[in-house]
Amino acid sequence: MNKLLVITGPTATGKTVLGLRLAKKYHGEILSADSRQVYKGMDIGTGKDINNFQFTIFNFKKQGEFTYGFYDVGGVKVWGLDIVEPGYPFNVSDYVNYANAILGFVWEQGKLPIIVGGTGQYIKELLLPSETLHLPPDEKLREELNSFTVAQLQERLQRINGAKWEQMNQSDRQNSRRLIRAIEVATAGSDSVQSPTRQERGPEADILLVGLTAPSPVLYERIDKRVEQRFTAGMEEERKKLSGRKLPNTIGYRGETATEWKFAEHAYARRQMTYLKHQLPRIVWFDVTQDSWSAKLERQVGKWYTTKTV
RNA sequence: GCCGAGGUAGCAGAGCGGCCAAAUGCACGGGACUGUAAAUCCCGCGCCCGAAAGGGCUACCCAGGUUCGAAUCCUGGCCUCGGCA
Numbered sequence: 001m002n003k004l005l006v007i008t009g010p011t012a013t014g015k016t017v018l019g020l021r022l023a024k025k026y027h028g029e030i031l032s033a034d035s036r037q038v039y040k041g042m043d044i045g046t047g048k049d050i051n052n053f054q055f056t057i058f059n060f061k062k063q064g065e066f067t068y069g070f071y072d073v074g075g076v077k078v079w080g081l082d083i084v085e086p087g088y089p090f091n092v093s094d095y096v097n098y099a100n101a102i103l104g105f106v107w108e109q110g111k112l113p114i115i116v117g118g119t120g121q122y123i124k125e126l127l128l129p130s131e132t133l134h135l136p137p138d139e140k141l142r143e144e145l146n147s148f149t150v151a152q153l154q155e156r157l158q159r160i161n162g163a164k165w166e167q168m169n170q171s172d173r174q175n176s177r178r179l180i181r182a183i184e185v186a187t188a189g190s191d192s193v194q195s196p197t198r199q200e201r202g203p204e205a206d207i208l209l210v211g212l213t214a215p216s217p218v219l220y221e222r223i224d225k226r227v228e229q230r231f232t233a234g235m236e237e238e239r240k241k242l243s244g245r246k247l248p249n250t251i252g253y254r255g256e257t258a259t260e261w262k263f264a265e266h267a268y269a270r271r272q273m274t275y276l277k278h279q280l281p282r283i284v285w286f287d288v289t290q291d292s293w294s295a296k297l298e299r300q301v302g303k304w305y306t307t308k309t310v
Numbered sequence: 311g312c313c314g315a316g317g318u319a320g321c322a323g324a325g326c327g328g329c330c331a332a333a334u335g336c337a338c339g340g341g342a343c344u345g346u347a348a349a350u351c352c353c354g355c356g357c358c359c360g361a362a363a364g365g366g367c368u369a370c371c372c373a374g375g376u377u378c379g380a381a382u383c384c385u386g387g388c389c390u391c392g393g394c395a
Contacts, residue, residue: 011348035346035347035348045348046348090346095345119347119348121344122347132345137346169342169343169352170352171343171351172342172350173352174351175351176350177346177351178350182344184345248346248348249350251348251349252348253348260336263337264348265348268349270340271348274340274341275342275343275347
């Protein structure tokens with residue numbers, strides 16, 4: 001049975017370094033799971049620090065506006081980066097399609113795919129796809145709904161799908177983004193024969209999920225240091241280069257000061273932990289401030305890697 | 311030394327006699343998440359008891375005072391900032 005290793009955790013815990021090391025050790029290829037590093041040109045601010053490595057476009061499969069290619073990082077192939085232009089509304093569904101293509105390709109070569117990234121939703125949906133994952137947005141409907149107040153959205157949803165409304169929790173009921181999607185799903189479901197959902201199963205594989213974490217104070221310190229480095233690495237220039245272009249709403253690209261950026265990133269790390277802990281409970285966690293965490297981790301990975309599964 | 315402004319929760323900053331344990335923002339803690347996820351949204355945030363409703367205690371620089379009642383008014387002190395010397 002094919003194997004798939006997943007390395008996740010909040011930002012600034014050293015996922016990339018670990019991924020590269022394990023890729024070398026196990027003859028693997030890395031597949032990034034990062035919702036912002038998929039954008040071309042957003043490099044310094046997203047921590048895509050591979051400017052000196054070569055990017056090779058690999059057109060083994062043509063699909064719309066995606067660029068399939070990899071960076072060669074010291075002999076290790078890294079996929080999942082620079083897929084689209086910043087104006088493209090890349091989303092989970094796109095990621096799952098892209099990732100499945102890469103996984104198949106890597107396995108075909110008899111190599112080990114290693115997913116590395118902190119976008120919990122991308123990993124979760126790849127592994128455990130939900131029914132409406134591939135139900136596309138209805139731009140016209142969204143445009144109309146965008147001018148609605150939360151109360152109006154609530155009313156509309158209650159009218160067209162009361163059951164869905166009942167299921168929603170207090171927080172989602174105040175979340176216009178969620179309300180709009182719920183209305184969108186309900187609308188599609190009612191006027192098409194069957195919802196155009198393409199049910200998908202997660203990859204057939206022996207999967208090991210490891211998570212890297214650290215106590216908040218340590219994490220915050222690391223984040224702060226990274227933000228400082230990004231400014232000295234030329235973040236201002238990158239911002240200037242991208243100014244005027246349509247960018248995805250991203251920390252660090254909204255003109256924040258260093259302090260604002262740090263705080264936003266702290267909160268982001270917290271959200272990541274909450275998501276990963278609860279949505280992907282199978283993760284085996286390693287605190288990178290503990291002694292010999294990496295030896296323990298490698299032992300675990302080694303054991304998993306050599307265990308035959310049918 | 312004189313004149314003016316001011317000292318409020320971790321920070322910034324409202325309040326200017328009762329409705330104030332004190333708006334709001336930030337920070338911080340917890341949570342949600344079925345195609346925007348580095349996004350979006352919810353809850354908490356003086357201390358103690360309680361599941362909650364609620365109750366108790368200590369509070370708005372310090373010390374006095376006025377008042378049924380003071381973060382809010384008065385007096386003195388200490389400190390900070392701006393202007394003049």
